[in-house]
Amino acid sequence: MKVEQIYTGCLAHAAYYIESKGVAAVFDPLREVQPYLDRAKKDNAQIKYVFETHFHADFVSGHLDLKKKAGSKIVFGPGAKPAYEAITAEDGQIFEVGDYKVKVIHTPGHTMESTTYLLIDEHGKEHGIITGDTLFIGDVGRPDLAQHVVSELTEEKLAGHLYDSLRNKIMPLSDDLIVYPNHGAGSACGKMMSKETTDTLGHQKKVNYALRPDMTKEEFIKELLTGLTTPPGYFPKNVLMNIKGYESLDNIMDRATTPYSPDAFEAVANETGALVLDTRNAEDFAKGFIPNSINIGLEGSFAQWVGEMIPDIKQEILLVTYDGKEEEAITRLSRVGYDNTVGFLKGGFESWKDSGKEFETANRISAQDLEEAMNDEKPLIIDVRKKSEYDSEHLIGAINIPLNEINQHLAEFPKDSTFVLHCAGGYRSMIASSILKQRGWQDFADVKGGFEDLSKTSLPKSEYVCPSTML
Known part of the structure; x- marks a missing residue:
């Protein structure tokens, strides 16, 4: 049985595609559905079902647009009330x-409607489980959303x-089943996910802390809840969008891809x-x-930091991007429910600068610069990492x-x-800099190169002490 994992690194998200005899299904799709439609077209297949493991918090699913464009039937697990x-x-x-x-297989815990889908091949053999946020590689879904x-x-x-779902529904399954989770390392839906994105259930039973057979x-409950960080503020809003429905991405794209000259851009910013x-x-x-713009670079965990740093999911947004990156930015914003982009600066920042309009700069220093400064001025150092x-x-x-608490x-x-x-490397510190400006x-x-470069200097550093050795 062939299961295609479609992984999106910036969200640490995995969707899945299966196809047999011209019939296809997609599991937990992202907001932009064209890649799934293209994949099915390549197989000359119809996407019959869109299976959702639960109402997602960290992204807006593409199930409604797939229903509209491919005629797919949306499937949720028991208890779901879309x-x-x-x-x-x-x-x-x-x-x-x-x-x-x-x-x-109904597996409540991450949410009450959470469901695992057992895949059975053409010979009747159980192949794998698409687990959503019930079971990750090395972890399980957080229960506090x-x-x-x-x-x-x-x-x-x-x-x-x-606990009951894992013990009664998942652990009794065959060890040779392949586990296909919804997320990998970097997602805020768990606390210690592996970088691996698939594994056998048998191996997870041996190495996943949450599957220890002797665990009461x-x-x-104590181990699962220990060390959970506060979930991003946009999570509940994405859940509601997935429950109640949302505007088509096509409409959002039509509205958001409006180019503005520097004068028009400034006027729209002031008016709206x-x-x-x-x-x-x-x-x-x-x-x-x-002036007054916020920097969140596309090359990093863009959508996640937008969700962390822009509290109002309905906030109107004007974009400054590199030429040709406008649609990517709009798409990645919409993945986490920020649907109110109203346009972008035509020609990017260079057009603003060339028009003679006012602009600001930010002061960046190297790790070596800070090392020298500490010999004289000893400025306060603020670490915005987790x-x-x-x-x-x-x-x-x-x-x-931490940046998300600034x-x-x-x-x-x-x-x-x-x-x-x-x-760590200069990405988050510039987000912080732009907010403070x-x-x-x-x-x-801010230090370009971040702690990665600072660790190579002679500046004194703490040493990690394992809690079990502390007196």
Whole structure:
């Protein structure tokens, strides 16, 4: 049986495609559906079903556009109540895809409607399981998201359901089944996912902490909930979009791909209050940018950081991109529900600069520059990496304000003295720089190359101490 994994690195997301005798199915598709339509066309196949493992939080699914464009039937697991036409399957129900079969296994825990799909080949042999966010490689789905939509679904209740699902529904299955999860390392839907994106169930039973056979439910709940970070603010809003429905990506693209001259761009920004989002890389942004614009570069985890740093999912957005990157930016925004892009700057930042309009720059320094400065000025160093990264190793004397918490800690950034920002490599620190510039801070710099370069200097660094050895 051939199962094609379609992996999107910037979201650490995996969709799946199967086809048999001209009949195809897609599992957990992204918002832009043309790649799935093209794949089916290549096989001269019709996409009969779109299977959803659950109502996703970290992206807006493409199921509605596939239903519209391919006539596909949408399938959810037991208990799902979408606000549009879809099949709500029963536990154990079987769907035929050509000579293949797809069996519904209800596995509540990550969410109550969470479902695993057992794939059965043309010979009747069980091939693998598409697990959604129930089981990852090295991890399981976090149980603290649904309560942001339904308050009585506490993380403890869901963790208990997940324990039962894993023990009663997943672990009894054959060891030779291939596990096909919805996410890999880098996703915020778990806490310790592997970089591998498939594995056998047998191997996961041996190495996945959540599948230890001697684990009690109480131990499972405690271990699962320990170390969970706050989920991104856009997650509940994406869940609601997936439940209630959304506007077609075609309509969004038509509206968003409106080119504006510098004068028109400035006028629209002033009239609408739109956020100016500059998607160029950090180095180019630092050399010149439109005042009050925010930098989140396309070359990084763009959609995730948009979701973290722009609180209002309905915020109107004006884009500054490299030429030819406009549609990519719009698509990646829409993947996480930011559908109100109203246009882009024609000719990019260079057209703004050439028009003689005002622009700003950002101060970047090298790791060596900071090393020399510490001999004299000793500026405050602010590390905007995640707490886990900071705890692993950091410059002695640096304070940690994770990028996604910056708006809650603005008072800790001095306005009467110099400070220096850094992250791991310079991507996140420039996001932080652009936000601080927008809020009026001027006397600071960020370190290009981040901690990767700082670790090579003689600046004193902490050493990680394993908690079990601490007195």
